[in-house]
Amino acid sequence: MPQLYGCGHGLSGCGLACRRRINGVTIEVIDARGAFTKLTSNAAGNFHTSAALAQPLRSVSVVRGNTTAAMMGAPAGACSSCHGVPPAISAPGRVYAR
Numbered sequence: 001m002p003q004l005y006g007c008g009h010g011l012s013g014c015g016l017a018c019r020r021r022i023n024g025v026t027i028e029v030i031d032a033r034g035a036f037t038k039l040t041s042n043a044a045g046n047f048h049t050s051a052a053l054a055q056p057l058r059s060v061s062v063v064r065g066n067t068t069a070a071m072m073g074a075p076a077g078a079c080s081s082c083h084g085v086p087p088a089i090s091a092p093g094r095v096y097a098r
């Protein structure tokens with residue numbers, strides 16, 4: 001299940017900036033067919049939909065207040081396959097809300 005973290009790097013003992021709230025963050029997904037789905041992370045930072053999303057996803061946006069971090073053309077819903085520690089290819093670490 002995709003998950004948000006308090007920061008991108010996931011080192012233990014990183015600073016206060018890494019303890020951002022992870023629940024109630026909005027994740028907006030536009031799938032390959034253009035269907036819009038809005039998800040909300042839970043207390044563990046997990047987000048999930050039972051809707052059948054057509055992949056590759058056209059865009060994925062992590063929205064906190066007025067700040068959005070977006071990824072165009074996410075090939076798969078398994079975010080952590082790339083957004084891990086260490087990240088795969090050039091992914092900027094774990095998925096987190098700004």
Ligand code: HEC
Binds near residue numbers: 002060070077089096
């Ligand atoms: C195949 C690897 C891969 C997968 C799977 C993937 N990503 Fe990404 N992601 C990347 C790469 C590479 C970048 C940096 C380049 C870019 O923005 O396209 C990125 C960038 C991002 C950014 C922008 C980060 C920033 O700091 O600006 C967000 C947000 C993001 N991804 C969320 C997600 C979410 C949510 C999922 C799961 C639905 C996901 N990604 C799945 C590789 C991946």
